[in-house]
Structures are given as structure tokens and as C-alpha cells.
Amino acid sequence: MTGRLYGVGLGPGDPELITIRAARLIGEADVIAYHAARHGRSIARSIALPYLREGQVEELLLYPLTTETTDHPGGYQGALDDFYADCAHRLAAHLDAGRTVVVLAEGDPMFYGSYMHLHKRLAHRYPTEVVPGVTSVSAASAVLGRPLVERDEVLTVLPGTLPAETLAERLGGPDPAAVLKLGRTFTKVRDALAATGRLDDAWYVERATMGGQRVAPLKDVDPDGVPYFALALLPSPAAARTLVPETPQNEGPGEVAVVGLGPAGRDWLTPEAQEALAAATDIVGYGPYVDRVAPNPRQRRHRTDNRVEAERARHALELARDGARVAVVSSGDPGVFAMASAVLEAAGDFPGVPVRVVPGLTAAQAVASRAGAPLGHDFCVLSLSDLLKPWEVVARRITAAAAADLVLAIYNPASRSRTWQVAAARDLLLEHRAPETPVVIGRDVGGPQESVTVTTLGDLDPAVVDMRCLLIIGSSTTRVTGDGVVYTPRRYP
Known part of the structure; x- marks a missing residue:
């Protein structure tokens, strides 16, 4: 029986951004494979290190070149094809022996990653699973604190290795964009952004979520020393032109929702009732019924005796008149021997305060x-x-x-x-x-x-x-x- 191959995404660099499934598979694997440049230091291994265990076989997949110059008879692509064929052959030996093999991949395995070249050579021969990871683009947006895309915007992702004229053409529109693999391509990318008039809107994000993280306006970045693990980001333009108030603006009264909790427990609560309770600023009701609503520290809770329905109704309406979103809770259905009629009767003295009844399952x-x-x-x-x-x-x-x-x-x-x-x-x-x-x-x-x-x-x-x-x-x-x-x-x- 053969082993199983996993392409495991490690996320953008912070080991805490590895998914639970990825961490478990890394710890359980018989063989851990990872790529590295000629210096032998693997970023993927350093991210996964907290989840490795003693006794695992490690397969270092050392790239034969890091630039597009080689004396290989097949050129750059031929050298890489031979490299991936050799890597696949080495991993196949473990899989044939029944071992579980995890190939580590920075970011997501299927997003500009080296794992995909092994996947194409092995997935049709062995049981295979790809475990997705957080991409560098998502991480850059997160550390920048700016949305990538909103509504009908289209995100364009480009490798910086494209020709300058192609970059300028693809960056010429108004939509968000990310350009990966900066390093030696930084100057070319910066020039393309300048040519399209978008340089002032571009951000530079280096090693997002890692220890050496750096965020800066791209126009202010010195090209010397820009690493491969850096990208240019043009976030959603909608975020720059939209002003969102810091606090909700209350205009006029709030509302009273008379909510039926059903006979018992969350399983008997309708989605509409759950939504009304979640939106409330104040919970009002007979004490044992209020206690059935999970406490939330941002909400005020008003517990009353069972024999003060009229007073309870007026209190809820007074709160709503002053801008509160009030949920008056009843067991079962609020319109069946419960608070809906009391609130509606008292509402005549509070014109302009909206009242709605949210039904519940009756006893x-x-x-x-x-x-x-x-x-x-x-x-x-x-x-x-x-x-x-x-x-x-x-x-x-x-x-x-x-x-x-x-x-x-x-x-x-x-x-x-x-x-x-x-x-x-x-x-x-x-x-x-x-x-x-x-x-x-x-x-x-x-x-x-x-x-x-x-x-x-x-x-x-x-x-x-x-x-x-x-x-x-x-x-x-x-x-x-x-x-x-x-x-x-x-x-x-």
C-alpha cells in the first residue's frame, strides 16, 4: 500500500497562521520535504519548525539556480524541469514504501508555489491532498489594514517578472492589484506604476507577518535590498474615498422587538429571534426568561418580576424612545399569553417608536x-x-x-x-x-x-x-x- 502525499500551505510566515489541519499533518508526517535556495536555508522549514518532531525524515529540495541564467542545454526551463523530475523521483521512493510525505509550501501550495510542479508529477500516481494556506496577498492586505476588493472590483495578481510593457498594460485600470516577486524586479514594477499614474496609491509590503515585516509607501522605498518576499499592493480605491463614522449615528428612536424564545434552549430559537437578540442593546423581561439569553457585556439586562407586564412594557418603550434597540423576551411565542399584547397596548403612548413582534415556537x-x-x-x-x-x-x-x-x-x-x-x-x-x-x-x-x-x-x-x-x-x-x-x-x- 502506497503512502499519501500532502501539499501543505504554511501561510505568509507567522507560524501561528498555519491552519490547525496543516499543523497536525506536519507533526504526523513520516517525511518532510521543503525547497531552499543554494545557501540551504529554507524559509518553509523555519515556519514549520514549531510543528516538526524528532525522528522525521527531511528531504531538502535544493534549487539548482536562482536566476534565469544557466548552461543547461534546455535553458532555464529545462534545468527546472530536470530538478522537479528528480525531486518527484525522490519523493516517489518514500510513497512507494508507504510513507506519508508532507511538502511544505509558503503561502498557498497552488498560488505561485513550487509544490504544484511536484503535484503535477505525482498526484495521478498517489493519494494526494492539498491543504490551503493564507496567501501573501491576504497577509499584506491585513497588515496594511486596507481592504483588497469591495463590491464589483476585480483584483489582478501579477508576477513582477513580466515584461515592463505587460505590467504597465495590466496596471492601467482603476481596480486593485498586487505584484509579487519583487526583488530584482522592483525598479521595473515601480516604473510601470509611475507610467500608469498609480505610484502614489501603491504600497510596499515586505515579509508580511514575519519578524522583519516592513510596510511603506512604495514610492519611498530604496530599490537596493528589496527581497524576493516583498510585494506591491494597490488596495481597493473605495476604502480611500469612503469616510466611515467612528460611532453609529442615532437619529430618532430605536426600536422594540418583542422576541419569542421558544419553549427552551437555543435549539428552539428561530434565526430571526437570534438576529433580534444579537442586535439588541437592552434585554428586557421576566427574570428567568432574561437568564435564557446568553450574557453579552455590551448589552444591558433588565430583569423584572412576572406580575409587572405593563410597567415592563413601558420601560422598554422608554428605552427605545431614547435610542436603544430593545428586545423584550417571552418564553414560547410573545403573542400567546405573553408580552406582545402588553407592549402594543402601551405603545399608544409612544408614537413614533417602532414595535415589531418576532414569533417563537409555542409550548x-x-x-x-x-x-x-x-x-x-x-x-x-x-x-x-x-x-x-x-x-x-x-x-x-x-x-x-x-x-x-x-x-x-x-x-x-x-x-x-x-x-x-x-x-x-x-x-x-x-x-x-x-x-x-x-x-x-x-x-x-x-x-x-x-x-x-x-x-x-x-x-x-x-x-x-x-x-x-x-x-x-x-x-x-x-x-x-x-x-x-x-x-x-x-x-x-
Whole structure:
């Protein structure tokens, strides 16, 4: 079985800019191959050094020449072709022996790199993978702190070894450009930039992210001593002509987004709700609901008691009136027994303050999904709480829904101070429903204490129902399968 060949990009020079995958492969390789000039010092090896280990075989691939003059019968290209053929033959011997070979490449292996010449000779014969790296162009833009391209601009990348007239022609447009491989070509590149009127906009970046990094206006650089690892950069012209304010300019009020958090946890949160929470400057809500939003030190958090909905709504609107982006949070859906109606009611006193409602998955939907499809036909939603409406109204609505043969989703069935309503509701329902009617008790659905119990109306024990439960009472057509799945058919007899 043959070994595997990896062309591994090392990035622009800083060893910390090597990707995690590249670092792992370097450490695991049997053979590390790298190129070097005639002096034998390899920049690639020096970048990868922190990730090398004892016992690895190193293959030094020493270039036969560094200038375009040679006495090789095939000329410069012939000398390089023979060199790469010999390198490929040496690496093939390791691959045939089953060894893993990593070829180190500065920047990206397929971007003006020497690795590609080995790739063309070996990739069709051995399992091969190329691991990309950060290019010198990206690094130069980063250290310069100027965007490369914006919107519809086109980036042109040129080697400085091109003829002077070709460089001038390619640099003549308004778009961004990078010219690599400066070194001996620096003067020619500078002259081409001057001829096209772009010299004043050009930057010189030498050894980006390395210890000897240097950044300067290209027109101020002395040609003597310019290294090969330097480039000329014409960044996006849009960046130079765009003035961005240091801080956002608040004009007029902010906004109030009434956000549904769903029944529990981030997995139940919609992308729209996540976006509203991320954009907020202030989080307002009942304490346990505010606690469900991950803390962010730039945001102010306003936790309140559960019985001050009107005050909470007005506070949120006051904050927004003064320019804040406020997220008022509710469990489930904010329009179902939650804060949306309270905020909209109070909004009449705050003209000009935008209010939007961001929906969330309801507790009824969550419990129903765990049980099967008990809400598959007509259903109604009721709250047993008599804090905001008298029990007589609650009882009348239960009776009406029961008589209409609707499935009921019952919120707020009990609390520490309300312990008798579940039994009262059960008795009202039994006046119109058979004792065998399926009942689903969902507790803390989506949370760590989740439980879903399927029972019947006749066997419903009020003692097992607390403030964290939601009840679903089936209709005359609701069924329970042998596997305990509850569903209400779409067809009505």
C-alpha cells in the first residue's frame, strides 16, 4: 500500500497562521520535504519548525539556480524541469514504501508555489491532498489594514517578472492589484506604476507577518535590498474615498422587538429571534426568561418580576424612545399569553417608536410534537390562570370548547397558589367528553426535566400537574396508537 502525499500551505510566515489541519499533518508526517535556495536555508522549514518532531525524515529540495541564467542545454526551463523530475523521483521512493510525505509550501501550495510542479508529477500516481494556506496577498492586505476588493472590483495578481510593457498594460485600470516577486524586479514594477499614474496609491509590503515585516509607501522605498518576499499592493480605491463614522449615528428612536424564545434552549430559537437578540442593546423581561439569553457585556439586562407586564412594557418603550434597540423576551411565542399584547397596548403612548413582534415556537406546539400530532385538527388554546380574568369566564370557555368537540391546549394549569383549577376543569370537560379521552401532560419540554405523559381524562391526577406543565385534552376523534403516539385525524366523521 502506497503512502499519501500532502501539499501543505504554511501561510505568509507567522507560524501561528498555519491552519490547525496543516499543523497536525506536519507533526504526523513520516517525511518532510521543503525547497531552499543554494545557501540551504529554507524559509518553509523555519515556519514549520514549531510543528516538526524528532525522528522525521527531511528531504531538502535544493534549487539548482536562482536566476534565469544557466548552461543547461534546455535553458532555464529545462534545468527546472530536470530538478522537479528528480525531486518527484525522490519523493516517489518514500510513497512507494508507504510513507506519508508532507511538502511544505509558503503561502498557498497552488498560488505561485513550487509544490504544484511536484503535484503535477505525482498526484495521478498517489493519494494526494492539498491543504490551503493564507496567501501573501491576504497577509499584506491585513497588515496594511486596507481592504483588497469591495463590491464589483476585480483584483489582478501579477508576477513582477513580466515584461515592463505587460505590467504597465495590466496596471492601467482603476481596480486593485498586487505584484509579487519583487526583488530584482522592483525598479521595473515601480516604473510601470509611475507610467500608469498609480505610484502614489501603491504600497510596499515586505515579509508580511514575519519578524522583519516592513510596510511603506512604495514610492519611498530604496530599490537596493528589496527581497524576493516583498510585494506591491494597490488596495481597493473605495476604502480611500469612503469616510466611515467612528460611532453609529442615532437619529430618532430605536426600536422594540418583542422576541419569542421558544419553549427552551437555543435549539428552539428561530434565526430571526437570534438576529433580534444579537442586535439588541437592552434585554428586557421576566427574570428567568432574561437568564435564557446568553450574557453579552455590551448589552444591558433588565430583569423584572412576572406580575409587572405593563410597567415592563413601558420601560422598554422608554428605552427605545431614547435610542436603544430593545428586545423584550417571552418564553414560547410573545403573542400567546405573553408580552406582545402588553407592549402594543402601551405603545399608544409612544408614537413614533417602532414595535415589531418576532414569533417563537409555542409550548403547545412543542408538547404536541413530543406526543405525536394531537393538534392535527381544530383546537383552541386556553389559560387556567384567573389572575387577569375571573374563573367564571375560564369555566364558560372550557365548557364551550368541550361542547364544540375541540382539542384543548391548556396553559398555566396550576401554580403554587392555584391548586384546584385542574380538577375543576377536568370535571367540566367530563360533562362533554368520555373518560377515555386522551390527555397529554408535557412538563419542561425541551429542558433538562422534560417529561411527556399520556393518560386519559378520567385518570387525570391534578396532583401531578404543576406550573411547568401544559395539558392537551383530546377531542372525540383523538387516538392513541399501540406505541403511545397521540394524534387527531384531519378528517372529522
